[in-house]
Amino acid sequence: MEFPKVFPEHDSWYEHRVSYGETDAMGVVYYAEYFHIFERARGLFLRERGMGYHLVEQRGILLPVREATCRYRIPARYDDLLQVHCGVAEWRRASMRIVYEVWNADRTQVTAQGATEHPMVNPQGKPVAVPDWFKALCESKPA
Amino acid sequence: MEFPKVFPEHDSWYEHRVSYGETDAMGVVYYAEYFHIFERARGLFLRERGMGYHLVEQRGILLPVREATCRYRIPARYDDLLQVHCGVAEWRRASMRIVYEVWNADRTQVTAQGATEHPMVNPQGKPVAVPDWFKALCESKPA
Amino acid sequence: MEFPKVFPEHDSWYEHRVSYGETDAMGVVYYAEYFHIFERARGLFLRERGMGYHLVEQRGILLPVREATCRYRIPARYDDLLQVHCGVAEWRRASMRIVYEVWNADRTQVTAQGATEHPMVNPQGKPVAVPDWFKALCESKPA
Amino acid sequence: MEFPKVFPEHDSWYEHRVSYGETDAMGVVYYAEYFHIFERARGLFLRERGMGYHLVEQRGILLPVREATCRYRIPARYDDLLQVHCGVAEWRRASMRIVYEVWNADRTQVTAQGATEHPMVNPQGKPVAVPDWFKALCESKPA
Numbered sequence: 267m268e269f270p271k272v273f274p275e276h277d278s279w280y281e282h283r284v285s286y287g288e289t290d291a292m293g294v295v296y297y298a299e300y301f302h303i304f305e306r307a308r309g310l311f312l313r314e315r316g317m318g319y320h321l322v323e324q325r326g327i328l329l330p331v332r333e334a335t336c337r338y339r340i341p342a343r344y345d346d347l348l349q350v351h352c353g354v355a356e357w358r359r360a361s362m363r364i365v366y367e368v369w370n371a372d373r374t375q376v377t378a379q380g381a382t383e384h385p386m387v388n389p390q391g392k393p394v395a396v397p398d399w400f401k402a403l404c405e406s407k408p409a
Numbered sequence: 410m411e412f413p414k415v416f417p418e419h420d421s422w423y424e425h426r427v428s429y430g431e432t433d434a435m436g437v438v439y440y441a442e443y444f445h446i447f448e449r450a451r452g453l454f455l456r457e458r459g460m461g462y463h464l465v466e467q468r469g470i471l472l473p474v475r476e477a478t479c480r481y482r483i484p485a486r487y488d489d490l491l492q493v494h495c496g497v498a499e500w501r502r503a504s505m506r507i508v509y510e511v512w513n514a515d516r517t518q519v520t521a522q523g524a525t526e527h528p529m530v531n532p533q534g535k536p537v538a539v540p541d542w543f544k545a546l547c548e549s550k551p552a
Numbered sequence: 553m554e555f556p557k558v559f560p561e562h563d564s565w566y567e568h569r570v571s572y573g574e575t576d577a578m579g580v581v582y583y584a585e586y587f588h589i590f591e592r593a594r595g596l597f598l599r600e601r602g603m604g605y606h607l608v609e610q611r612g613i614l615l616p617v618r619e620a621t622c623r624y625r626i627p628a629r630y631d632d633l634l635q636v637h638c639g640v641a642e643w644r645r646a647s648m649r650i651v652y653e654v655w656n657a658d659r660t661q662v663t664a665q666g667a668t669e670h671p672m673v674n675p676q677g678k679p680v681a682v683p684d685w686f687k688a689l690c691e692s693k694p695a
Numbered sequence: 696m697e698f699p700k701v702f703p704e705h706d707s708w709y710e711h712r713v714s715y716g717e718t719d720a721m722g723v724v725y726y727a728e729y730f731h732i733f734e735r736a737r738g739l740f741l742r743e744r745g746m747g748y749h750l751v752e753q754r755g756i757l758l759p760v761r762e763a764t765c766r767y768r769i770p771a772r773y774d775d776l777l778q779v780h781c782g783v784a785e786w787r788r789a790s791m792r793i794v795y796e797v798w799n800a801d802r803t804q805v806t807a808q809g810a811t812e813h814p815m816v817n818p819q820g821k822p823v824a825v826p827d828w829f830k831a832l833c834e835s836k837p838a
Contacts, residue, residue, distance in 0.1 A: 292757065292759065294759075297730060297734075297760040297763055297811075298727045298728070298730035298731050298734075299727070301726060301727035301730065302727050305726075305727075328721065330721065330723075330726075330767070330770070331726040331767055332766065332767055333764070333765065333766045333767065334726055334764070334765050334767075335762070335763070335764040335765075336762065336763050336764075337761065337762045338759070338760055338761055338762065338763075341759070382726075
């Protein structure tokens with residue numbers, strides 16, 4: 267996985283409070299939980315631009331995950347406030363790539379980085395080209 | 410919640426290995442995880458009787474959860490092997506009640522007890538009376 | 553489980569956005585997820601009063617869960633905004649009982665109710681009487 | 696992420712039944728759940744060789760996750776039986792790389808592939824070289 271050197275222009279910040287249920291017996295956030303956090307971040311990305319993901323689905327576009335990666339740098343602990351930076355790193359004909367940086371509360375350290383790749387599919391599961399309206403949505407300014 | 414004094418006749422045993430992801434920063438299985446384990450136990454209960462829950466759904470009966478309870482007695486830890494006893498404690502006209510006992514590996518101690526109540530609903534979400542075939546299934550001997 | 557007729561005086565409201573990872577194949581929030589949401593609500597209850605649960609732990613008081621219950625009334629779906637009311641319903645010598653009401657976004661309907669019982673234990677796992685400072689904390693006004 | 700063309704020699708097969716709690720509103724296993732499944736697979740890998748991960752921890756070696764990746768090929772559904780192939784793909788001085796292939800029940804299709812990288816650290820969190828006994832354990836035959 268290559269992470270972009272410059273964070274993408276079209277972005278959102280999602281603030282996440284670590285719950286006890288997200289920690290494990292090492293006392294830190296369990297590695298799978300970061301993918302839940304990424305999903306919350308990209309959900310906010312769409313919601314901030316005026317169309318929650320369920321509305322995107324209702325317009326006939328589903329965004330399953332084709333690949334997901336996370337690199338863990340600094341463990342997070344219970345009650346930590348994480349600042350999750352999320353942006354669209356790349357458009358392909360029928361898919362998109364979203365990247366994530368998880369920062370600590372005061373945004374001085376990147377504690378984790380991630381990426382997810384999403385094909386666009388219709389409700390029957392067939393790949394479709396990225397619709398113009400969807401790309402425009404993602405490239406709009408958040409409210 | 411009242412637990413039955415005698416465990417129900419129609420029962421199954423589900424064996425569960427504790428994963429790291431189920432533990433929390435106290436070093437024990439997080440309380441919400443028991444409800445996942447209960448679901449696995451009642452899924453096995455049906456599968457052992459020849460009709461996995463997805464087939465029950467395909468025949469038009471859904472079993473959402475109306476109430477769920479767990480009493481925690483002895484914490485479970487990573488890699489523990491839990492023996493989960495699951496049985497149908499009660500039938501009502503349009504619902505059923507399932508109870509659970511979580512035992513330690515050698516079945517000498519009950520570490521947790523639980524119960525779930527399930528109305529029968531059709532795919533449109535309307536309550537329906539317990540179908541005879543479903544009750545017969547639950548009262549059959551496991552394969 | 554008996555729910556209080558009048559919601560407890562010492563309370564907090566926690567706002568929760570439903571993520572995709574919390575839903576299941578029925579299209580609604582999976583029943584075990586409510587216990588994660590309850591934990592977030594009681595975590596906020598303490599944090600709002602100036603001492604996050606990790607600080608309570610550092611002062612030597614742990615609050616494991618002895619019993620947990622949830623009654624499900626109206627399913628929640630992806631992207632729903634839930635308003636979770638959380639309050640201390642009862643103090644015993646060495647334990648407390650917290651209750652929860654999950655409301656829809658505009659607080660017109662209770663969609664779920666729950667309760668958790670927490671013994672106070674020291675870091676060695678021994679029960680201890682409720683410390684005065686802890687009870688005072690819970691009965692203080694949120695910041 | 697590069698996946699090995701030939702699956703590693705030192706391997707284990709873990710059988711996983713999909714639960715309802717692992718599915719999401721698309722009706723398939725939620726993407727983060729694969730990392731829980733991978734953890735179960737590598738836990739079994741060690742247990743089959745005679746030393747569960749908690750015993751490895753007791754001997755002073757912790758294996759946090761530095762990087763995790765999953766590529767999703769074919770969705771899994773409720774009650775599916777997954778066959779998870781897990782093996783050690785690479786040793787470095789102070790870390791190891793584990794790879795995973797998730798097969799369908801009859802092992803005719805790879806439905807997902809994954810990899811995790813684990814530094815060896817001591818209980819104080821300091822990196823340590825891979826201990827000989829640990830490498831020998833991983834290269835032993837399963838019981």
